């Protein structure tokens with residue numbers, strides 16, 4: 001792998017693509033700084049070698065228009081604090097209010113060793129998302145070497161994530177430490193998984209998860225299905241699901257998945273019972289029901305206690321665990337028990353020596369909410385990117401660094 005560990009960045013102006021797409025509140029306070037923290041090891045390595053760092057990122061979806069709301073300048077203070085804490089000394093961190101142009105070139109030229117410059121949001125230029133050649137060259141000209149550490153956007157063929165790489169010789173482009181960890185962990189699960197191997201797939205819609213389920217059928221021994229998507233499976237088997245989420249146009253696809261799984265000896269586990277509610281609300285009346293016999297007007301919003309116990313037993317028996325998507329509407333207190341019980345089972349299995357990886361936006365939010373992030377083997381930072389990796393797709397941001 002083209003990693004940075006054995007490279008000496010001394011005197012190099014290093015262009016680093018990071019993913020600083022952090023949530024900000026209305027007063028521009030950072031709500032979750034994990035993505036900033038995840039970039040620090042790579043920045044530290046370059047500075048410790050005596051290089052200078054030019055950071056580039058997107059934030060939100062400004063769609064090619066300059067917008068105060070999406071300015072990266074609001075990250076400067078906190079990022080500076082994180083870098084200084086990690087390095088144990090005071091580092092100069094500058095900000096420039098564009099990512100291309102004369103002013104940016106002059107700031108980059110005057111950047112000294114061990115200094116950091118953060119460029120303004122790349123997506124203020126529509127050329128970023130369209131993967132524009134000229135724009136990518138203007139960015140590339142700012143640095144001597146290129147490091148991609150933005151796993152969260154590795155599935156996008158944007159100017160700064162993919163197109164830019166061709167302007168650097170293969171020996172001058174690298175994966176940062178975060179990318180390296182993401183790729184290594186994902187590869188371990190996809191190609192070197194110890195069995196039994198279970199995938200826990202939850203969330204709202206079957207349609208979003210079909211490709212990942214199909215790709216995993218050749219690799220896993222068990223698939224646990226929870227969340228809203230479970231009811232399309234239960235309906236496909238002839239169950240009564242009341243008002244629960246159901247994608248009628250996916251019933252045939254689901255039947256097809258069930259028969260493929262049977263042919264490959266993969267056991268699909270569906271929730272035997274559910275927590276049902278009379279409406280989709282935190283104040284709903286609730287009850288427990290068999291998942292295949294839910295009364296009309298009621299809907300399943302979480303897995304039930306028997307399902308949680310059964311899923312927990314499967315998980316604790318597995319050597320490799322991949323988890324994507326919550327078991328219920330975990331944002332509401334009445335429907336979070338199922339997801340919490342899965343988090344506990346994954347943590348227990350990990351403590352017993354199993355390898356566990358959690359990824360995809362809402363599962364990360366769930367493990368963070370329940371305080372389990374440091375009790376699993378690896379939490380992936382990339383939602384869509386992680387999903388596409390496990391669907392078996394080639395991510396353009398990764399391919400661009402590897403290509404010869």
Ligand code: AMP
Pocket residue numbers: 202203204205208226227228229245300301302324325326327328329330331360362363
């Ligand atoms: P996804 O983005 O597809 O992983 O879906 C995550 C969302 O699915 C979360 O916001 C959950 O609230 C929602 N969800 C999970 N279980 C259910 C359910 N039984 N019914 C409706 N929504 C659900």
